[in-house]
Amino acid sequence: xxxLLLVGAGGAIGSMLRxxxxxxxxxxxxxxxPWGTFGVNITGSFLIGVLAEVIMRKFGASPDMRVFLITGxxxxxxxFSTFSLDAITLFERGDVMLSAVYVIASVALSILAVFSxxxxxxxxx
Numbered sequence: 001x002x003x004l005l006l007v008g009a010g011g012a013i014g015s016m017l018r019x020x021x022x023x024x025x026x027x028x029x030x031x032x033x034p035w036g037t038f039g040v041n042i043t044g045s046f047l048i049g050v051l052a053e054v055i056m057r058k059f060g061a062s063p064d065m066r067v068f069l070i071t072g073x074x075x076x077x078x079x080f081s082t083f084s085l086d087a088i089t090l091f092e093r094g095d096v097m098l099s100a101v102y103v104i105a106s107v108a109l110s111i112l113a114v115f116s117x118x119x120x121x122x123x124x125x
Contacts (some may be wrong), residue, residue, distance in 0.1 A: 003067045010072015018077050033098070037079050038106055044078035045110035047117040049117020058125045 021043075022036030029035045051069050055061040083106060090099035 001074050002064065002086050006058065006068040007072040007075070008072075010068045011076035014076025017073075018079055018095075029084040034083075034090075034102070039081050040077060040079050041083055041106050042109050044074055046113035046117040048078075049114040049119075050121050051117075052120050053121035054125055058121070069092050100101055 011066060018040050021040050025036035048070060055066055087099050087103050090102060
């Protein structure tokens with residue numbers, strides 16, 4: 001039951017952060033491209049790499065801490081379900097090439113961001 005509460009609390013924090021990033025992105029860049037979702041997926045992927053390395057490998061943090069930070073906060077923060085909807089929306093409005101670029105760039109950069117987060121923490125911790 002403790003883990004469930006930790007995931008819920010972390011998920012609430014992550015979801016609020018995702019919402020704020022989305023608002024900021026629309027305000028800053030407009031709504032023609034889902035920059036908020038794109039940015040959240042990249043930064044979330046980087047952060048999961050950082051946290052996985054620091055929490056799990058270097059500091060042996062408790063299962064509670066891992067569940068709260070990784071499953072809860074980052075699970076609420078990252079948005080691959082929204083990402084999928086954004087890709088289909090771009091496609092359905094006729095922006096087939098932009099949809100393809102969005103999907104390929106999101107996946108490739110998210111994987112690169114996880115790798116970068118792991119490498120960064122392995123180098124400095």
